[in-house]
Amino acid sequence: MTVENDVTLHLWLHKNIEREGEMGEMRYEAPSTLKAAVALLAESKGPARVLAGGTDLLIQMRSKRIEPELLVDIKNIAEMRAIAAEGGRFRFGAAVSGMELLEHEAFANAWPGVIDGVKLIGSVQVRGRATVGGNLCNASPAADSVPPLIAAGAVVNIVGPSGRRESRVEDFVTGPGKTTLAKGEIVVSFLLPERPAHSGDAYLRFIPRTEMDIAVVGAGVNLTLDGKGVCTVARVCLGAVAERALLVPEAAAALIGTKVDAGALKRLAAAASAACRPIDDKRGTKEFRIKVAGVMARRAAEIALARAQGKR
Amino acid sequence: MAKHHVTATVNGDAVEFLCDTQQSLLDVLREELGLTGTKEGCSTGDCGACTVTIDGRPTCSCLVLGVEAEGKSIQTIEGMAHGDKLHPLQQKFLEHAALQCGFCTPGILMSARALLERNPDPTEEEVRLWLAGNLCRCTGFHKIVDAVLDAAGEMRRG
Numbered sequence: 283m284t285v286e287n288d289v290t291l292h293l294w295l296h297k298n299i300e301r302e303g304e305m306g307e308m309r310y311e312a313p314s315t316l317k318a319a320v321a322l323l324a325e326s327k328g329p330a331r332v333l334a335g336g337t338d339l340l341i342q343m344r345s346k347r348i349e350p351e352l353l354v355d356i357k358n359i360a361e362m363r364a365i366a367a368e369g370g371r372f373r374f375g376a377a378v379s380g381m382e383l384l385e386h387e388a389f390a391n392a393w394p395g396v397i398d399g400v401k402l403i404g405s406v407q408v409r410g411r412a413t414v415g416g417n418l419c420n421a422s423p424a425a426d427s428v429p430p431l432i433a434a435g436a437v438v439n440i441v442g443p444s445g446r447r448e449s450r451v452e453d454f455v456t457g458p459g460k461t462t463l464a465k466g467e468i469v470v471s472f473l474l475p476e477r478p479a480h481s482g483d484a485y486l487r488f489i490p491r492t493e494m495d496i497a498v499v500g501a502g503v504n505l506t507l508d509g510k511g512v513c514t515v516a517r518v519c520l521g522a523v524a525e526r527a528l529l530v531p532e533a534a535a536a537l538i539g540t541k542v543d544a545g546a547l548k549r550l551a552a553a554a555s556a557a558c559r560p561i562d563d564k565r566g567t568k569e570f571r572i573k574v575a576g577v578m579a580r581r582a583a584e585i586a587l588a589r590a591q592g593k594r
Numbered sequence: 595m596a597k598h599h600v601t602a603t604v605n606g607d608a609v610e611f612l613c614d615t616q617q618s619l620l621d622v623l624r625e626e627l628g629l630t631g632t633k634e635g636c637s638t639g640d641c642g643a644c645t646v647t648i649d650g651r652p653t654c655s656c657l658v659l660g661v662e663a664e665g666k667s668i669q670t671i672e673g674m675a676h677g678d679k680l681h682p683l684q685q686k687f688l689e690h691a692a693l694q695c696g697f698c699t700p701g702i703l704m705s706a707r708a709l710l711e712r713n714p715d716p717t718e719e720e721v722r723l724w725l726a727g728n729l730c731r732c733t734g735f736h737k738i739v740d741a742v743l744d745a746a747g748e749m750r751r752g
Contacts, residue, residue, distance in 0.1 A: 308614075310615040336658065337657050343616065353659075379651075406708075407642055407645055411657060493723060493726035
């Protein structure tokens with residue numbers, strides 16, 4: 283699979299619409315417990331897919347890129363639809379729609395950078411269905427919610443036939459369309475860590491228009507300042523410049539110990555550009571992506587800084 | 595394989611229908627329920643012609659399975675006017691000539707109504723961003739945006 287699977291990539295003018303109708307029999311189940319969902323997926327003989335928002339899955343089915351025999355709709359599972367504060371941490375279910383997350387004021391105030399990313403996924407109509415869990419599992423290198431989640435230090439909770447496990451988001455996707463999920467495993471929820479005072483995050487992407495497009499480059503930055511305004515913790519993650527979203531510790535190191543001044547931002551941009559290993563495609567050349575990654579990282583860091591300072 | 599038996603509410607009326615797993619809600623609305631006001635454009639969630647609301651949220655009905663409608667409340671363009679009385683958005687679309695071929699219009703009206711329910715006084719930019727998922731290849735969008743803003747004003751005045 284390639285990034286072309288991403289729903290928003292299906293640009294309206296380049297369509298070959300294949301009609302359904304010749305597909306084989308397909309089972310649909312909508313269990314209300316995780317246990318039942320895992321059992322269905324684990325026991326399925328043929329190809330099976332989890333159905334959350336469906337905004338990628340239904341398109342892939344219609345174009346016959348995948349032909350599942352079983353769909354397991356996980357939207358009736360309460361745990362997967364919840365958004366909850368756990369102490370100072372936030373957990374949200376993998377089947378929470380983008381709009382539900384955007385409308386959650388406490389979450390949006392705590393993690394504006396994650397919200398920046400979710401807001402860029404598709405249209406209002408797509409965000410009304412599309413989920414962060416699906417955005418991650420679709421494993422497009424250009425997924426807009428993934429870099430800010432990685433920058434946030436989010437952990438994904440997974441359940442499968444052998445029980446629960448956790449994975450850092452940056453370790454979950456292994457390549458375009460590929461994840462560490464084993465047969466029968468489901469992404470259940472995302473856990474975002476406690477937020478120290480004077481923290482801010484931001485995500486920016488470059489696209490040649492203003493809406494409804496796929497990131498040519500994306501950059502997520504999350505940082506924490508001490509009482510004197512010195513950056514003590516930072517995480518920087520780039521999207522669409524490698525086979526998966528890249529955590530770039532060298533770029534974060536450029537910020538740590540500084541007041542995120544012009545010199546630090548310049549070093550951040552250089553480190554971000556140096557980490558890129560992009561492809562050439564119709565949306566951007568390698569050279570362009572490498573340069574723009576530095577620019578996007580710098581601008582995202584400036585917004586994260588302003589948010590950490592309580593300025594925006 | 596047996597078809598799914600689905601019970602839902604469409605434009606306030608209880609409905610039941612049978613569908614195959616792969617049948618989209620769009621196909622169900624048009625082919626099983628005879629509600630052909632909702633249009634099929636791209637079938638990939640990019641053009642918004644098939645926009646309906648599901649439990650109040652604008653959604654591309656091409657990207658929803660009919661079977662997922664179980665227990666849901668769906669609104670389509672057929673439920674917008676009250677008898678002969680047009681919704682203010684519909685009236686303003688006529689007054690501003692905000693449609694030419696009209697194919698995108700049902701979807702745009704459904705999206706715009708959902709916007710005004712959430713934000714009765716949107717800015718021009720907010721209208722344009724909200725409608726980014728609805729493509730119109732005739733009007734160039736200006737008249738659509740003007741009509742939505744004008745309707746919003748009229749609805750605020752009651």
